[in-house]
Amino acid sequence: MDKQTPDNRGEFFDQFLDDYYAECDEHLVSIRRSLVTLEDEVDARTVDRTLLDNLFRSFHTLKGISGMVGLGAAEQLAHHLESYLRELREGTGVLSESGFEALVAGVSLLENVINARRNDQPAPSIDEIVQRLQAVSTDSADVEKTAESPTEKSDVTTARRWEVEFTPTVELAERGVNVNTVRSRLQEIGQLIQAKPVVKDAGGIAFEFVIATSADKTTLASFEADGLSFKPAVDEPAPRPKETQPVPTIAPASVVRVDLDRLDELMRIIGELVISRTRLDEQLTELKRSTPPALWRSLQETSLSMSRQLRDLRESVMRVRMVQIGESFERMTFVVRDLARESGKKVIVQFSGGETEIDKFLVERMMDPLMHLVRNAVSHGLETAAEREAQGKRTEGLLSLSATTAGEKIIIKIADDGRGIDRNLVLARANARGLSDGDSHLDDDALLNLLCTPGFSTRDEADRESGRGVGMDVVKKATEELGGRISLATKVGEGTTFSIELPLTLAIAEALIVSVNGQRFAVPQSAVTEVLEVESSSTKVLENNEIIPYRGKVLPLIRLARVFEMNHQRGDNFHVLVIGEETNAVGLAVDRILGQREIVVRAIKDPLAQSRGIAGATELGDQRVVLILDITALRQLATTAKH
């Protein structure tokens, strides 16, 4: 009876694989976070006990659930990681450099083992790492106990201790007030020293918390409506704080996990709804003449409020898909640490805007490209400590990761204060490879273009071969495929900043619908800075380029009819969509502007139908397909045509 029946069990537990991967991801995120903090405590006399507890529990859980889904390698590895942490907790409490290294290596391998299963690949061998973990476990057990018991955080001394009693009830639970929410609220205002259940004289259950807080009485009184009572704590010798920070991996009971596929499905349905509503709109327009005005207006109003509701619905679903970018930053910190160690450089990582939210799909697609930029910054951007010292810089290189939102966009910056990119070197290499046209001056944009040319960097190729990721060309391509833009600012001796601008969301966008030669196209509105009406007679031809006067300068024109090789009869007037700003601006010449619409973007996957300058397709409600213009590609076509 106690024996496992692997066949049935395997099938039974396979249904939980998605949950398993999701939970593994959560624990790995939290483990990485703890390790980053733990690194500061290598060789310190005392290690933060809470950190060790959190790590221990994560490994313990990973071991348990890996065993259930039959992933033996992950189960074993997690077991050895857990054992080492137990040694640390029960032994000296001192974390050695080699011990920390083994932990980091073990966690990376654990992630690889889990990912290998996820991608149906053979699991990497765990033997070497297991031996390393066993070796450091023995070391730490051998050393005599010298550590003192950890001291309490000093900021507690000014705070007052309170005993808090919370009596849970069904009514409170229905209002979302429960032992978990109470505990988090208490942790927000002070340090939680104790939490335990008690049985009251009448037989009911209550929870007793002891907190140290500097919050005043009125703050505490505001808790009373939620079934809490406060009294100053009797001054007894304080037990060691059980918990100094919330355990990040434990999702509160009110949070549900949703498969991204299900959200995609929801988005798809909303997309269909948007199309149907557009169709309704068209039909309404047709009805206008034959319908009594009062009735038509009321129909129109209904249609408009549906439009607003659809937008709300879409935004709500979008919000569900958003995740904080900080998690990705932490993953990068982890990689930076490894690289810095390998290369003997000292690197301080700073991040800001970690709470900025971005679509989960976007962040997953951008993870490798961002990682590549981070790797580049550490490997090539930052100098060694000795080099930095010689230049009068502080020995630690600074890598800063930041995220901000601006309108419908998120801007991610990866900046280092390293040596900067040497334009002459880049030019020389480009010339040697026949990639440059011999231009002697490179502005930041042109420099970036060169760096992103496939085949430019030998290093990139080497990296890719060794499985270390993507090249700059791939970074650029990935960004642009997601509707984003990458830019560069660099100064020799001072450092390099890559900025990546991405749309906050995908799939549905505002667009201008234009017509050229009777054919309709959609132009993403975010790309258009201005719309001009132009008389045909005001265009001039200069060096084979059509131009029009624009704000005291000239604006080169792109004729869509010419780009897509359509026969075009010119009318008297036409419209120009100004794309880009200042000196980079170009004009997109179209016959007419038909209107502004919310469009559902569909990628064109059939390679036979793919065409340069076309980003995708959409439906407008009359069931005819409209092509969406790829503005970035069109601009490139225009600039290459110049030469």
Place this chain on the structure above:
Amino acid sequence: MSDDLKMNNILVVDDSPTMRRMVITSLGSLRRVKSTQAGSGLEAIERLAIEPVDLMVLDLNMPDMHGMEVIGFVRSHQAYRNIPIVVLTTKGEESSRTEALAAGATRYLTKPFDPRQLADVVGSLLQAS
């Protein structure tokens, strides 16, 4: 109240949501059983306070309050001392088997667990009580 119609409420306590789903799905084959879940020892005791519980499936290594403390609490209070507790914990801590049983655990099973065995054990305990 007629026993025939009674729904048995099983409290599943584990800090891993995946593990809780595995346990609840395993118990799905039992008749007249519903389940409630808790992600920590404290939460488990809160559930006890606000709804009747007929049986607990309890993990040991949890944040806030260790499973052993939960057993101790449940067994030392009149209102709860008769609730059967099935400890379901990760293999490899064999010393805790004796400890848990001594503290008042009714049965002790290890993870990875066999879903049918878990359902059998829970089913027979519910019938006996």
